[in-house]
Amino acid sequence: MSTPITIALAGNPNAGKTTLFNTLTGARQHVGNYPGVTVEKKAGAYTFASGEEATIIDLPGTYSLTAYSVEEVVARDYLVQEKPDVVVNITDASNLERNLYLSTQFLELGVPMIIALNMIDVAQDRGISLDAQRLSALLKVPVVPIIARSGKGTAELMAAALELAQKNAPWDPLYISYGEDVDLALQTMAQRITTAGFMTDSYAPRWLALKYLEGDSQIREKGRRADPVVDGELQEIVTKVGEHLLKTMETYPEAIIADHRYGYIKSVLRQEVITHKFDIDRLHASDRIDKVLTNRFMGPLIMLAVLLGLYKFTFTYSQLPVAWFAVFFDWLSGNLNTLLPDGHLKSMLISGVIHGMGGVLGFVPLIMFMFFGIAILEDSGYLARVAFMMDRVFRIFGLHGSSVMAYIVSGGIAGGCAVPGVMAARTLRSPRERLATLLTVSFMNCGAKLPVLALLTATFFSRSQAQLMFLLTLLAWLVALTAAKILRLTVLRGESTPFVMELPPYRFPTFRGLLIHTWERTWQYIKKAGTTILTISILIWAMMTFPGLPQSEEENFARQRQEVAASSAQTTDDQQLKEQLAAIDTAQAGSTLRHSLAGRIGTAMETVSWLPGFDWRTNIALVGGFAAKEVIVTTLGTAYSLGETDPESNATLSETLAKDPHWNPVVALALIVFVMFYAPCFVTVVCISKESGSWKWGLFSICFNTAFAFLLATLVYQGGRLLGLAG
């Protein structure tokens, strides 16, 4: 075979799909996106022992195939439209009954399928034994026990998959009986669908009818667009059955369907497929851990400690590599400085490219450590407990316990990034809770804001820096949650969504899984930042360099230099001459910058920015910060370093600010507050727009946040001045 066969891995969340995917594909994987949505699409390559090639797809985890969340829609559309050669349904053998609910739906769809009984090691520990052959005979699909984590059984699994793919059998849907009423309705509907040829090129008639009865919103939407007449007729039948069931049995079609599916599963499992050595409700090790970790009193304390621990871990351990990066970039710009002749090229390379790259890469260690920490919490199952414990609190603000993840990833534990945070909000089903989360996660202290906060706190509050940074994290939470509540009471009014969620058993994450997880996210950051920030950084350099000073001004500075040189002929103090010349250079660089495009914008903005106490240099930096928050420090640095005459000077930005008479703790605090809450960076705005499906929300976040930040910063600055703290 020349074209590789496609094998899709599908199953419940936490069943071990990604673990199996990593075991099978190793480093040969590629992360992309499904068209139109931002759900990750992971594809990898696998080579069979016989030399055949396969493409493996890691589908998003789902509990059902009825369109409920974006993940479910994506998984279903993939199966129906792309028609993979084989679906490997990964099930958690220690929790088989619930997992088979999805398997049943795959069978009803008719895809060529293999069931992988994963985690048989866990099942064994729990005294559960499974008869794979029997299960296979009853379901009429191959069943292979595996341990995805160690790779045990995966060779057999893949051999079975290859065999099935080569059979190339047509799809063979399973028909489950749903009782008289529903079966009759299904039959009538299927007939109507067949005669009308209603979407039959994509879906099997009975399956389509089933989805109508289950009230599947996506299918109905498609149906309405395909043929409103047939859609209306089908809908009529659905309504009639629904009313009949409600009258006679006080139940709903979807309830009957679910009950019968579970009935089918029970009837299969009862035939000596599964035997429990212990009571099924027996407490497992995981439950004993939960007795402590979600305990009413200990739970929240431990959670606080864990979150603080993650915070410390991220900051402390990334310090050294961050310093290495800084040394490296200093060395690089030092070398370039001596090698290249003065001029625009050198200035662009040092001020634009190297500062820009330094801004991006300097963060990588921080981000890696943070994602590593989050991956541990995620993979171990602890993050679900955090959502469980936090839900009551988050509900107050019109959010969902799962919002916590989006906030944490965005920087709820300082150092995240709003871009993956916005994406993490995808697990939220309700458009309103999701939007409220999407629009407020950018208030968190993302990794890109940290250097600004770190610089300012280190310069003006050096004695209490750690405490202040912690307070700022709390402030971010307070503001984000309050803003969410305001949104949910105004523009996003409405009911809350089902919370029902799984608390997966605690598991030791695999090191390899953690590394892949961490690397993927870090790489996404580098890609995003590398391209945007480099471009922006060069753009900003150009804005700060052009147009140069007019001829007359240039001559003016040249004349001053000559005068100084002439007068120095009388004195013999070499040192004094140097200082005088340096002062002229600084003045010239300063007026060049002020004369530049950026300087003009910054100066123009001073008409309002005096309120929160920002001068034109800060304004330039803040404009740059809209492109990406990392740029704020870089731009401030550039704004000041361009004013420096001696490039060898070691005066860091921090020292420069400390010496500058314009700066004081109140200005610094006002700027901190402004940077924390003003418009999210451009990339985040793009993500918000994409995730919410409208640029309106992206634009909303720019205006809403900036207005809010301006108000707060003005309060801080003017308040501080009134109290006489701006000395």
Place this chain on the structure above:
Amino acid sequence: MPTVPLRKMQKDQSGTITAVKVGGELGRRIRDMGIVPGTRITIMGRAPLFDPVAIRIMGGTLTLRNSEADYIEVEVA
């Protein structure tokens, strides 16, 4: 045997689900996760603020809010 709403059940109490009286999205979600009549459940505990509740069902643990538990009736045994 008495039938009570899930919300009223105490920690460590067990029973068999007799009815799930909700349709629509919530109803579907609840059933997708295995909460269907005839299934045994045990209350594992409640979150620090007494809500949501964690239940053991089909060998796994699920959580749901008290407001959602109201739709689920259980015959305690």
